[in-house]
Amino acid sequence: MTTTRVINSFLLFALTSITTLAQQISFKSEADRNQVSLGEAFSVGFFIESNTDSYSIDRPMKYPDHKGLQVVGEQRSQNISYVNGKGVIEDGIILSFVAEKEGKYQIGAAKIVINGKTYASKPINVTVKEAGMAHSNFRRSGVNQQPVFLESKVSKTNPYVNEQVGLSVKLYAKDLSYLNRKQNFRQGNLDGLSPKIVKSSPENIKQEIVAGKQYFSEEIARYYVFPQKPGKIEIDPFSVDVILPSTYGIEPVEVRSNSVTITAKALPEEGKPKNFNGAVGQFKLNTSVDKKELSTNESVNYDVEVVGSGNFNSINLPEVKTPKEIEKFSPKKRDAFKTYDEGMKGKVAEQTVLVPNSEGSYTISPVEFSYFDPVKEQYVTLKSDSVNLKVNQSEDSENSKSTEIAKTSGNSSSFSDMIENVNDNKQWLLFTGSLVSIVALGFFFFRKKKKSGEINNDVEEEIIKPINESLDHSTNDKFKPQKQKFVIVEKSEISDDLIIQDLEELEQKINTDDPKEFYKLQEKILSNVAMKKTNTDLAHFSEDLITNKLTNTAIDTEIISQWKLLFSNAQKAKYAFGGLNQDLEDVYQETVLIVEELMSK
Incomplete structure (x- = not known):
């Protein structure tokens, strides 16, 4: 990463505008923590804070000195918040650093010129210490004598309730071949935490120096966990079997990781907004309407979305409040967030349909959303702009009387037509009556x-x-009896190629007009891979039987639970009116992940 890239990043979000006397501008730096373990990444943000976006950057930010620290990541940050009723716009860049050895480090002052004035941030001091037992067991006694060991590590040991915490499980081996001899990975107890599994990169084998010795490492599991209660939460050791040489040849040896303790902090009561519902992270609030001028009885879509990173499971979107002259329908919710390598990111959105009943000018009140920012350690309330709607009298309403008259006069002629149709169909009615009589007598x-x-x-x-x-000789096809076909399904061989072909077809059905076709194929894929894994034929297939068999194969309970959820949703979706309001791209990715897990074990 070069200084030029940072300069370009700032130029992207800098806006040239007129400077006013009411401007309040500051430039600051913040670190997410001041004490970290060796090898642990930490973040420092550099932010411009202002009560308006009407300022110009005359000279881009000068990169701060960071001797002994390596920059491993960069991301842009943008946020609008309301503090004591006043709007604050925050724009900046967050840099991630990692130290190569223990010691005390300083990230120097960053400088930037705004509206002709030079601003400087405060230096940040960080202490890097050797990883402790609660955080890592890298340095435990005897590690350098072991050919292979397992390590559990969390990104933060004292998070807030509902704050996302990274949990990594790594296998270390002196011999690279040992990494290919692992089997039967067993998850530790995660009670008190809401876990989300992250699919690790397939190319995650690295070389690392541990206690002065060279090891090959592979991340075999990664989670993001969210503490559900304050206090100490213990994560039990994870374990995996590794085939190792012994006196009697080779045999599986259980390798266990260290236990990890998280001490979760309760969210502060001071300053907690009334509309706070548990959201923790960094978010933005967006609202929009698809039109601002319409006619009576014409609908308008009001969209509300919360975008960012954090715990999306605890987000409830604010209610849209409308004048009594506007009819409001139940909102349609859409979740579009995923768990990435960096954490849970995405958005939660709702669309509310509004229908005005009378003409006039109306104002839709602003909506507010509050969350707790664990980096700033404070509550933030986001507020949207109000929306003005102009409603005109509909032409249909003006002509309603003439329409009713036309309908009335039309009814007379329709009645005559009906009598005429009955006369024309007398022969058919006589035939139908005779046919019914014959059937009854027979x-x-x-x-x-x-x-x-x-x-x-x-x-x-x-x-x-x-x-x-x-x-059969009836002139009306709809009275023809349909023959029921009963097919005896023989047990068939389900090949990996067949499942892969079905997955490719499932991907093509993501944008289909009828989502039920997608879910039908998804149900087939999940059934086939489960039958293949458990050696079960279709005649004996049941969800409970498959679940029991999968449990007996020592597959992770999280994988089994996810299979059951996807399979159940696929069945429901075939009959659900209007579908399940799911993002089919997300459903497809989750299906691929479960299929890969079941096919690889």
Whole structure:
């Protein structure tokens, strides 16, 4: 990363404008923590704060000195908040650093020229210490004598409730071949935490120096966990079997990681907004309407979305409040967030349909959303702008009387037409009545004969055959009986190629007009991969049976739970009116992940 890239990043969000006397501008730096373990990344943000975006950057930010620290990431940050009723615009860049050895480091002052004035941030001091037992077991006694060991590590040991915390499980081996001999990974107890699994990169094998010795490392699991209660939460050791040489040849050896303790902090009561519902992270609020001028009885879509990173599971979007003259329908919610390598990111959106009943000018009040920012350690309230709607009288309303008269006069002619149609169809009605009579008499005769014991198959055939022939020769196809076909399904071989082909077809159905076609194929894929994994045929297939068999194969309970959820949703979606309001791209990615997990074990 070069200084030029940082300069270009600032130029992208800098706006040239007129400077006013009311401007309040400051430039500051903030670190997410001041004490970290060796090898742990930490972030420092450099922010311009102002009560307006009407300022110009005359000279871009000068990169701060960071001797002994390596920049490993950069991201832009933009936020609008309201503090004591006043809007504050915050724009900046967040840099991620990592130290190569223990010690005390300083990130120097960054400088920037705004409206002809030079601003400088305060230096940031950070202490890098050797990883402790609660955070890592890299340096535990005897590590350098072990050919292989497992390590659990969290990104933060004292987070707030609902704050996302990275949890990494790494396998270290002196011999690279040992990494390919692992099996039966077992997850530690995550009670008190809401976990989200992250699919690790397939190329994550690295070389690392541990206690002065060279090891090959592979991240075999990564989670983002969200503490659900304040206090100490213990993460039990994870374990995995590794095939190692022994006196008797080779045998699986259980390798266990260290336990990790998280001490979660309760969210502060001071300054907590009334509309706060538990959202923790960094977010932005966006609102929009698809039109601002419309006619009565015409609909307008009001969209509200919260975008950012953090715990999306605890987000409830604010309610849209409208004047009594505007009818409001239940909002349609859409979740579009994922768990990435850097954490949970995306958005939660709702669309509310509004229909004005009378003409006039109306104002939709602003909506507010509050969250807790764990970096700033304070509550932030975001507020949208109000929306003005101009509603004109609809032409349909003005002509309603003439329309009703036309409908009334039209009814007379329709009644005449109906009488005429009845006369034209007399012959068909007589035929239908005769046919019903024949069927009734035939079944009466059939039951009478059967009761007296005189009926046989030949008689039954003579009775049913003419009825079927009459129905088959009917001029109206909708009265033709449909023959029910019963197919005995034999157990078939389900190949990996077949499942892969179905996944490719599933990807093509993401943008289909009818989502039910997508879910039908998804249900088939999930059934096939589960039957193949458990050696179960279709005749004996049931969700409970498959779940029990998967559990007995030592597959992670999280994987089994995700399979059950996807399978259940696929079944519901086939019959759900209006679908499940899911992002099919997300559903496809989750299906691929589960299929890969089941096929690889």
